Amino acid sequence: TSLDLLARLPMDSIHSYEALVPTNPIFYKACTSGVAYTLGDFVSQIYQGRNLKSVDLARSARSGAAGFVGHGPLCHFWMVWMEAHLDFDGAWYGTGFKVFADQTVWSLYLNAMYSFLIGSFALRNPRDVWEDVKATSWPALRSSWRFWPFVHTISFSHLVPLDLKLLWVDAMEIVWVTILSKVANDDKVAKLDED
Structure with missing residues (x-):
C-alpha cells in the first residue's frame, strides 16, 4: 500500500545511501554536504526574515x-x-577525545x-575575505561549542x-549552517546598517 511505501521510504533511502557511499565516498559525501549547506543557508535566510521571492x-x-x-571531502578524511x-x-572514552579534537582545532579550521x-566564491577582495575569517572565527567557535558537543x-x-x-552530521549540519550563516552574514548586515 501507499502507506507501507511511505513508511519504508526513509530506511530504504538510508540503506541505498549506505550502499552507494563505499563506491565513491568522497563524491557522495561532497554531494551530501553540498545539499546540507544549501538547505542550511536557505533556512537561515528565511529565519532572517526573507520570503521565498527575496x-x-x-x-x-x-x-x-x-x-x-570543503566540508564533505575534508570531513571524510577527518572522520577516517x-x-x-x-x-x-x-573504548568508551574515545568518543570524548574525538569530540574534543573536533571542537578545537577542526572546528576552528572548518569555520574559517x-x-x-x-567570500572567495562571491569574488570578494582577498583582504576583505581575510577580515571576515578573522571576524567570524571566534563567534562561530563559541556557537559551535553550544551545539556540536552533544551532537x-x-x-x-x-x-x-x-x-x-x-550523513548524520549533515542532517545536523542543516541546523548548524543556519546558525553559521546567520553569524557570517549578521556581521555584513551590521556593517551595512552602520554605513
Missing part, C-alpha cells in the same frame, strides 16, 4: 558549493583519521574555511556506522 539564491549556492568543495587514531580500540570559501557524542560513538556518520 531569498538570495546565489548566496545559498555559494554555501552549497562550500559544503561540496579520527577512527584510526582516536578510537582507542572502541567556510568563511573563506563563501558529536552520537556522531563519534559506535551508534552510527562510519559510512553514515557524515
Whole structure:
C-alpha cells in the first residue's frame, strides 16, 4: 500500500545511501554536504526574515558549493583519521577525545574555511575575505561549542556506522549552517546598517 511505501521510504533511502557511499565516498559525501549547506543557508535566510521571492539564491549556492568543495571531502578524511587514531580500540572514552579534537582545532579550521570559501566564491577582495575569517572565527567557535558537543557524542560513538556518520552530521549540519550563516552574514548586515 501507499502507506507501507511511505513508511519504508526513509530506511530504504538510508540503506541505498549506505550502499552507494563505499563506491565513491568522497563524491557522495561532497554531494551530501553540498545539499546540507544549501538547505542550511536557505533556512537561515528565511529565519532572517526573507520570503521565498527575496531569498538570495546565489548566496545559498555559494554555501552549497562550500559544503561540496570543503566540508564533505575534508570531513571524510577527518572522520577516517579520527577512527584510526582516536578510537582507542572502541573504548568508551574515545568518543570524548574525538569530540574534543573536533571542537578545537577542526572546528576552528572548518569555520574559517567556510568563511573563506563563501567570500572567495562571491569574488570578494582577498583582504576583505581575510577580515571576515578573522571576524567570524571566534563567534562561530563559541556557537559551535553550544551545539556540536552533544551532537558529536552520537556522531563519534559506535551508534552510527562510519559510512553514515557524515550523513548524520549533515542532517545536523542543516541546523548548524543556519546558525553559521546567520553569524557570517549578521556581521555584513551590521556593517551595512552602520554605513
